[in-house]
Amino acid sequence: MNIERSAAGELTIHGNIKSIDDYTAIKNQITGVIGTGNHDLTLRIPESFSLPSSVIGYLLKLKNRDNVRIRMTIGDRRLHELLSDLNLLGEFGVTLTS
């Protein structure tokens, strides 16, 4: 997994998001994006089929406690299905690109 700042308020996360270490890396990057008072966050996840529960919990906390508006663009249908099963498509403004 690697993360790039692809635009203002936007992170692109390449590769599979698998482990607690990936969660830590994502959290650190997001902190850098929103730490300057930015309340809009876009996550592009083109390849990963998964999202650990630790990342999901952190994003929900950002949205519902810290009032960060989140948009998510994903590329793998399995991840879309997972987020649908968890009733999070609307919560994270999920768009499937493929």
Add this chain to the structure above:
Amino acid sequence: MCGDAYMIRHLQSGEILIFLVDAMGAGLSASLTSVSATSCINFLVDLYEREQRFDFGRLVSCFLAHSRTLLLDDEVLSCGFLHIGGSGTGSGAFFGLPPVLANGLDGSITKICGCNPPVTNLTESWQGQQVDLRPLAGLLLCSDGLTDAETTGGIYRERLGHDLAETFLAEELGHRFRQATAPHDDDTTFIRLSRLPAAAPFFTVTLAEPCRGDLALALRHLEQACHGQGCSSAAIDEFTQATDEALMNAFEHGCLAIGGEEKQVLIENGRYDSAIEQRATGGRIRLTASLNKAGDRHLLLLVIEDSGHGFDLRRTLARDIGVQRFQGRGITLIRSYTDHLAYNTQGNQAYLMKFVSLEGS
């Protein structure tokens, strides 16, 4: 409202009692009858367990006595009892249910026909039967909603044995049933028992007083070991995702004793990461992986055991995980990436199962 009901009880002795009932008709009346039947059995089991005097024969006779007061003059009840002992044998009492199907370790499918007609308010005597479980890979107990469902050109009973032999998990059999039959009005219930495979493990590790880094290392080693067994990369990717979630559950709840509510508060307050790193860890986690033949397929089985107190699985699954809850989705994710997830009664042993293809096959 459902006229079918079932009950599975783990007894203090380690034995298991299974009860399945199919009340006549449909709607409120049938539902009340089946609920009353299972309530009666639960009451009797609780009583016998408190008095440490569980007796299968007495249980069935008392149930029949209760049914004589419950059932109307023209009402019948189909039901079955199965008591599984620790010695590999079982006692059964079957009243009007379809035959129990047994799939043998040799691949055979045999019928175990019940000895009793459906229960009425006149039923007093009954005949039990012994079931030898040792040569069996599995058992299927079901209501006639499964066997009598219409398929194209017949009823599902005609292909049930074939589907039972070709599947391992209850979910698989249910999927085949739904594919083969049209939606119908009758309630459908089945209980499938499958013997867990027992191939020698290819990976075993015990983590004593683990830290988070130990989990990541163990996961990498497991991934390498799965590659060594020839498991396909796609299957390994999904399986390690599930394993990571299950390992974190074992670590947080089993070793660090962080409960769900505490985790919620820690995340809310931004102190979750530091708690994971700084809390004194204790206990241990043991991982054991084996690759098993299940018919023509390969079943990857991972057992994750932690030294914690476990948890109430039923209560956990019943919780509504709304968007204000920042934890509690791990089990859902594990199920997404595996074919079956099971826990022991205490909740400190997780069994992750996934059918995998082998590279080059």
